[in-house]
Amino acid sequence: MTMRLLSRAVLLTGLMALAACTNPDRFAGGAGGMNGGAGAGAGMGAGAAGTVSDPTSPVYFQQAIGDRVLFSVDQSSLTPEAQTTLRGQAEWLMTNADYTAVIEGHADEQGTREYNLALGARRANAVREFLVAQGVAPNRLRTVSYGKERPIEICSEEACYAKNRRAVTVIAAGGLTS
Amino acid sequence: MMTRLLALLLALALPGLAAQPALAQDGPLRIEITEGVIEPLPFAVPDFVSEGGGGDWGAQLSRVVAEDLTGTGLFREVPASAYISSITSFGSPVQFSDWKAINAQALITGAVSVSGQSLTVKFRLYDVFSGQEMGSGLQFQGTTDGWRRMAHKVADAVYSRITGEGGYFDSRVVFVSEQGPKDDRRKRLAIMDYDGANIQYLTDSSSIVLAPRFSPNGDRVLYTSYETGFPRIYMLDVGSVQRRALPETPGNMTFAPRFSPDGGTVVFSVEQGGNTDIYAMDVASGSTRRLTEAPSIETGPSFSPDGSKIVFESDRSGTQQLYVMPAGGGQAERISFGQGRYGTPVWSPRGDLIAFTKQSKGRFHIGVMRTDGSEERLLTASFLDEGPTWAPNGRVIMFTRETQGASGQASLYSVDVSGRNLKPVRTPAGASDPSWGPLQQ
Numbered sequence: 001m002t003m004r005l006l007s008r009a010v011l012l013t014g015l016m017a018l019a020a021c022t023n024p025d026r027f028a029g030g031a032g033g034m035n036g037g038a039g040a041g042a043g044m045g046a047g048a049a050g051t052v053s054d055p056t057s058p059v060y061f062q063q064a065i066g067d068r069v070l071f072s073v074d075q076s077s078l079t080p081e082a083q084t085t086l087r088g089q090a091e092w093l094m095t096n097a098d099y100t101a102v103i104e105g106h107a108d109e110q111g112t113r114e115y116n117l118a119l120g121a122r123r124a125n126a127v128r129e130f131l132v133a134q135g136v137a138p139n140r141l142r143t144v145s146y147g148k149e150r151p152i153e154i155c156s157e158e159a160c161y162a163k164n165r166r167a168v169t170v171i172a173a174g175g176l177t178s
Numbered sequence: 179m180m181t182r183l184l185a186l187l188l189a190l191a192l193p194g195l196a197a198q199p200a201l202a203q204d205g206p207l208r209i210e211i212t213e214g215v216i217e218p219l220p221f222a223v224p225d226f227v228s229e230g231g232g233g234d235w236g237a238q239l240s241r242v243v244a245e246d247l248t249g250t251g252l253f254r255e256v257p258a259s260a261y262i263s264s265i266t267s268f269g270s271p272v273q274f275s276d277w278k279a280i281n282a283q284a285l286i287t288g289a290v291s292v293s294g295q296s297l298t299v300k301f302r303l304y305d306v307f308s309g310q311e312m313g314s315g316l317q318f319q320g321t322t323d324g325w326r327r328m329a330h331k332v333a334d335a336v337y338s339r340i341t342g343e344g345g346y347f348d349s350r351v352v353f354v355s356e357q358g359p360k361d362d363r364r365k366r367l368a369i370m371d372y373d374g375a376n377i378q379y380l381t382d383s384s385s386i387v388l389a390p391r392f393s394p395n396g397d398r399v400l401y402t403s404y405e406t407g408f409p410r411i412y413m414l415d416v417g418s419v420q421r422r423a424l425p426e427t428p429g430n431m432t433f434a435p436r437f438s439p440d441g442g443t444v445v446f447s448v449e450q451g452g453n454t455d456i457y458a459m460d461v462a463s464g465s466t467r468r469l470t471e472a473p474s475i476e477t478g479p480s481f482s483p484d485g486s487k488i489v490f491e492s493d494r495s496g497t498q499q500l501y502v503m504p505a506g507g508g509q510a511e512r513i514s515f516g517q518g519r520y521g522t523p524v525w526s527p528r529g530d531l532i533a534f535t536k537q538s539k540g541r542f543h544i545g546v547m548r549t550d551g552s553e554e555r556l557l558t559a560s561f562l563d564e565g566p567t568w569a570p571n572g573r574v575i576m577f578t579r580e581t582q583g584a585s586g587q588a589s590l591y592s593v594d595v596s597g598r599n600l601k602p603v604r605t606p607a608g609a610s611d612p613s614w615g616p617l618q619q
């Protein structure tokens with residue numbers, strides 16, 4: 001049990017470290033970037049692996065397909081637009097079977113901290129279930145919620161809130177299961 | 179770790195004074211804490227007299243006592259510049275007429291002696307207008323490092339004798355210290371005295387940490403950390419600053435922990451496949467049982483002080499609302515019915531009220547209601563107030579207030595349960611998620 005936990009933790013750490021290079025929502029700066037404690041590099045496409053002209057690259061996934069979907073206030077249902085994006089994500093994941101993904105759920109700041117953690121988990125899971133329904137193997141997808149802890153937009157207006165209510169599919173190399 | 183007091187509350191048999199027991203029930207020196215506006219009670223606390231050992235302890239101690247009392251909003255200090263007579267000896271009779279003349283209704287005298295690292299403080303409280311001592315003198319002994327605690331103990335005793343309520347000054351708060359802008363915020367656990375003094379950091383800022391909660395006797399803290407990249411609950415020993423993760427099932431997010439009143443059980447939320455429910459864990463054995471089973475979000479559990487019930491929040495009705503269920507799980511009754519969303523319920527240590535966060539019409543409020551949901555009162559209103567925690571006496575609430583906009587920052591505030599005396603709590607940086615510990619022993 002202990003060993004199993006440990007191997008998962010190591011694996012996850014590895015995944016997160018990789019993810020730090022492939023997603024603008026990751027917090028690559030500074031020590032411990034894999035655990036979300038360091039700075040949020042919000043620059044689009046910064047450090048993503050590959051090039052956007054290579055359809056098998058994570059940067060293509062991130063920028064050409066779209067790595068995120070947005071949600072309405074206090075909702076976790078997927079809009080038609082979100083479903084279109086996710087169909088593209090599913091197709092890419094099935095074509096590029098060496099990659100796995102961590103789906104990060106987020107909330108805007110209009111909510112209490114712990115409720116927003118649960119809400120972010122609901123959103124991440126809605127994405128996961130959709131991708132699985134499209135045919136992506138469940139063991140390639142993990143979810144994590146950041147609640148309202150990691151906004152990418154910082155104004156206190158709906159324009160910012162709308163972008164913060166998101167689920168981001170972060171591509172990583174390697175298997176997820178242990 | 180704070181220095182512990184060597185001995186506590188040694189009642190002094192003070193010679194030469196009538197041992198009048200406590201308060202006359204209709205005596206003039208009595209603050210009834212009600213919801214009405216009150217006129218703060220004027221008091222004087224001259225510098226404590228030095229009885230050996232030197233140093234400036236007398237002035238420092240009396241200053242902290244004065245800050246504690248005036249900080250409640252229930253007392254007003256008569257400044258030393260108004261004094262007609264001075265206190266030069268702890269044992270000499272008080273010239274009540276001199277204190278009456280400056281309208282000091284309460285007079286606190288004290289003496290301090292130092293020997294090496296040992297500090298001894300004693301005090302007396304007088305009802306100036308009746309010319310009598312209130313209660314008997316008390317003596318506290320501790321170390322010079324812990325000198326503020328002795329001042330807090332004096333102030334607690336004074337507050338308690340005059341209001342009839344328990345004190346709360348000799349207590350600590352664990353919270354999340356925050357630095358950096360909203361999109362690059364660094365968080366770490368910190369602990370401090372209730373008034374912001376003696377701050378100490380318990381974690382570094384390499385991982386997100388959230389919502390610490392004290393154990394009932396203040397020896398441990400539960401909190402949520404992303405240390406592994408995934409949110410889970412840790413238990414930290416305050417004395418040794420050693421932490422351990424609570425057992426969990428991999429892949430399930432755990433958060434929102436809180437101790438039972440006996441410290442033996444932890445209730446918390448587990449998220450599984452997007453659904454969040456409440457579980458209870460026996461701390462000693464690690465055995466876990468599920469308390470709620472619903473497809474909605476169930477989180478924020480908090481025990482009643484007798485341990486028999488749990489209040490929590492759920493959006494099973496479609497929006498966040500408050501519910502009460504038996505501590506072992508089972509039928510839950512909704513108690514919040516006002517307009518808006520209700521979250522983060524916390525049962526008062528007195529058992530009479532539940533504090534909560536309310537969101538309504540784009541504003542956040544800290545409020546209280548009776549445990550059946552009746553008599554809801556909102557104590558604050560702002561862009562974002564959340565996460566109330568009770569002072570040990572159940573009279574004061576501390577919470578997080580975050581300001582609006584791109585430069586928004588979180589800080590701690592406190593407010594009286596009556597809604598009076600809203601004020602910031604001094605912290606060196608941004609701060610959130612306070613948990614108020616018990617009165618120290």
